[in-house]
Amino acid sequence: MQFVSLAFLLLLPVAALINFIIPRKFRYIWLLAISAAFYISIDLKASAVMAGTVVVTYFAALLIEKVSGGAEEKRTKGATALLVLAVVVEVAAMLIFRSGKIMGAIGISFYMLKSLGYIIDVYRGDEVAEHNFLKLALFVSFFPQVISGPIERAGNMLPQFSYPVTVDFDRMRDGFLQMLWGYFLKLVIADRIAIYVNSVFEAPDTISGTLVAIGTVLYSFEIYCDFAGYSAIAIGCARILGIDVMKNFDSPYMAKSIAEFWRRWHISLSTWLRDYVYIPLGGNRKGTVRKYLNVLIVFAVSGIWHGSALTFLVWGLLHGVYQIIGFVTMPLRDKVVEALKIDRSGLSHRTVKTIITFLLVNLAWIFFRAESLEKAFTVIKKSLEFTPWVFSDGSLFELGLTQGSMNIAVLGIILLIVMDILAFNGVEIRDKIIRQSIWYRWIIMIAGILAILIFGVWGAGYNAASFIYQQF
Template sequence: MLFNSIDFAIFLPIVFLMYWFVTNKNLKLQNVLIVSSSYLFYGWWDWRFLSLIAFSTLIDYTIGLYLGRTSNTTKRKALLWISISVNLGFLGFFKYYNFFLDNFITAFSFFGTALSARSLSIVLPVGISFYTFQTLSYSIDVYRKKLEPTRDFVAFAAFVSFFPQLVAGPIERATNLLPQFYKKRIFNYTKAVDGLRQILWGLFKKMVIADNCAVFVNSIFDNHQDYSGSTLVLGAIFFAFQIYGDFSGYSDIAIGTARLFGFNLKQNFAFPYFSRDIAEFWRRWHISLSTWFRDYLYIPLGGSRVSKSKVIRNVFIIFIVSGFWHGANWTFIVWGTLNALYFLPLLLAHKNRHHIEVVAYDKKWPSIQSFLSMILTFGLTTFAWIFFRAENISHAFQYITGIFNISLFSIPEIRPTNVLVLLVFFIAIEWIGRRNQYAIETLGFQWKRPVRLAFYYALVIIILLFSKNENTFIYFQF
């Protein structure tokens, strides 16, 4: 069920009314409603994969209980490895089986040995990369004794399957989200309105910015040999905004929807394209995944508190694994490697924490230095996005080769006037609201009520006028 579909527009009000007017007096019933609604929401795609969520939930719930009952180090490690094996085993089979098989066969054929093996027609379960990491973090935190294991199976099942963020995040930690299922929720009008406001902005990002950019991105990338270098640059820039509008739009809708039900999810995007270096970009882009890899992979490897050679190793491991998490394709590995190369000099020079505050925090405009730094960072990021969007390595290099020739200085063949106007409007609103959790969080409060309402109605009209068909979200494939 897509957030930008008629199905969800019917589903959400029904669940909302039942939640606050039917089950509101019983916390257990509210959690049962969340679980059943979440399973319906997920099963709308393919009910067969509900068994994976149920099995993963049961395994990690049981392992959590056993971890709470034993202090034996050997047993605790064995239990943790069962959780890791089950979760990563599911992920590895559904997402990477054919990738490893094909590359294994290719490697042997390179040495003159022909192997024959059958690839499987495996359907990737939607959101498996997200909910497996969420349940895995629970087991790890219980193992580390940062969290007491829960004995409330319904609350845990609700934590794993919570429909607003089930399919594409944010990847919530049990330490933040799980305790919220233990507490009685009381309807808060201000919080609900704030949630609706964030949903509106998320829909604008997805249906107006991302989907309109996608029209040109698909045409340019699919027919790159027919376009000039300047048009290919424009296509890469449009993809940068497409993936940002698509993914951060989903996160905004998820966080806003959760707020309607009295839950607080963590911010997943913090205006990453206003970053002044790659380190700052990765503190602001897909925050829930970046911090997950930091806490559960980078730091256990030693982080930056080891020798320089190991620091370099750790940086490449975390970025390459992050790239591979996105998909079973060498393009994602190259994308991760590129970002590691961008990031490493900052870390070795101890400048990776140089920009902590929001750019031009107490000013209207950035300094020239900050502006140029933002342009450079955006350019490096956009170049890396070419590999992310390309179908394969060959496609990516052909696209890049097409950019760097004399046609780079020509006038682009396409004239996406409407999209450019929408992007200017979008960037302006994001810049004004860059100090907030999301762009229009406090923007309306600075205006009188008629102006504020006019702005919201204008967003609705723009969505209705410029929205495309019910396009799926990019990160559903991950």
């Protein structure tokens, strides 16, 4: 069962209804049952890996707590040894089962980071170990997050299982709207753009330069819509079930610097890497050179986490290098801005910074998407060839998207940009919609449903089932 499946859409209301009517104190058991059913329906064999992870995480945390002897004295040698052992076991399991050489385990990169975060939190004394096995199992396997995150923290999730909130219609409506937006991003924009992008990255050397450049820009939107779409569905779905899940995207392409981009893109991973890799490495507390090195290490880890291919490492390191260049050139840039008397808060200056940041991110995405470094360089080289006649000679529509389909993609991206600009400026669209009168609300929601059903890339002839981040 996938998020993009009829079975999921039919079963979710049933699951939500039962969740709605059963006593709150038993709700976590119901959520665990449906989470287990969800994961087993995707891959029965991988469930064994999941179960193993839950057992290791549960007992590792309990033992760490036990050998520490108290909340104030967690960092004993025994606790450290247990931590190292648990981390080694889980990281090794993640690398082995992610590669699929022995057996694949879908979502392992995500639920393993959740588990590791929880064990480290217990070791640090930031969290107490969860003694209820079922609650811990639910934390690791909670179905809206299990495939592609967000990578939640125990501190946010476990209390919600113990003290569930009242699920009311407002929450359900809000969750429903969020899911609707997620499906729109995924099915109408991401999967449509993917048809064009796949053609470009399959044989870039045979495609006209500007078409390749367009393909790279479209990929930036594809991966955003795909992943943010998944996250919105996951967050909305969890909300309907009475669980608040952390935000994973916050208008990332509105960022005015690479550092800001990473505060807005895949927030749950960025903060995880910050809290469990960057800060333990010393962060920015051990001098400038060490800070730069730490940044490179964090982004290298991020790259490797995304995949074992060299392209992912280059993608990660490129972001690290961007940041270091940003730090190094900051005084110079400040002087230029001062000399030219540029208004930093002016729209034009902010827009230029946003565009430059987008282009840098866009360049890095080429490595992320390409099958090999060689292909990535071919895409970059071809992108620099200027062939503007593709807009008028019809070749724009020869890469799998008809003119109508391309129009829908462009309109979808424009809508996405508008929504992001509004969100960036603090306008909460869902709140605005919910506060409208019933008729406007219904019209908007029904229009959304119809747009997804009609313009969505799904059904016969398409494979819209898998999300890009599902593979990591």
